[in-house]
Amino acid sequence: MERQKESDIREAGEGQATPVLKSVRRGRGEVPLSDQAYQILEEKIVTNEFSPGKVLSEGALATQLGMGRTPVREALQRLAxxxxxxxxxxxxxxxxxxxxxxxxxxxxxRRPLERLIAELAAVRASQKQNFTISKQASQFRQAQQSGNERLFMKVDHEFNHSLIEAADNNYVSRMVGLLHGQSRRFYFKHHAVTDFSETARLHADLAEAVANRREDNAIVAADRLIDFNVRLANRVLNRR
Structure with a gap:
């Protein structure tokens, strides 16, 4: 059962490079090649398709992704x-x-950064951003009720970007951006020991607090998410 769940989550990141590139590119020239390469490679690392200790080749990756070495090199530098x-x-x-x-x-x-981002997003989000975050809250609820972990992983990635964009602080964005990929990778690797419905609910709570401009509730919700992640780490330790 756990293998099937992991397969479902990983499905979007597997296969030949060309189909993945098509899913990333929304329009000709809209997404820079280096960003496309980053999105694909980050997903492969997060989902453990490229597992820790694996040695990658810039040339082989360029061939696999169907692009030149320069955008791949830029993506790898960002991942580094x-x-x-x-x-x-x-x-x-x-x-x-x-x-x-x-x-x-x-x-x-992450804790102080996520608290700050939640507060700023609740105060500064535009009407359009609030609409997007409200929709993501509904998707988190849907993932929770249906047990759809693949949907959760997809929305979680988008939600991180939505919050950072709404917070409108480039300095905070740069700092927290260095942490999100690592957090997603740890969760994916150990998601079998977590209560999926709880993490989906906590994300929905945060999204709803931000969308409704309740900054105090948003800060509390951000804290509870970090508490959940700490409990996840302790569960992993206790299983050893």
Missing amino acids: NEGLVQILPQRGILVSDLTVDDYLKLMEA
Whole structure:
């Protein structure tokens, strides 16, 4: 059952490069090639298709994605800045590991940032942004009620971007952007030991608080999400 769930979540990130590129490119020239490469490679790392310790080749990735080396190199540098890969001169690109201790320290860094983002988004979100976040809240509820973890993973990625955009602070955006990919990867790797309905509900609570401009509730909801992630790390430790 767990293998089937993981397969369902990973499905969008597998297969040949060309179909994936088509799903990313919404219109000719709209999404830069380096952004397309980043989205595809980040998803493969997060879903463990590229597992920790795997050595990647820039040339092989360019061939797989059907693009030149320059956008792939730019995407890899972005992934390296986020700690998802290590670029080793003359050796290739190593997919980084993330220990439980690393993850707990990551949560220490994320807590104040997520509280601030939730507060700023609740205050600064435009009407259009609020509409998008309200829709994402409904999708989280739908994922919770149907047990659709694949839908949750998709909406969660979009929701992170929506909150950052609504918060409208480039400095905070840069800092938290370095942490989200690592957080998603840890959750995907260990999602079998979590209560999926709880994390979906907590995300919906946060989205609704922001969409309704209740900044105090949004801060509390952000805190509860971090608490959930800390409990996840402790469950992983207790299973060892």
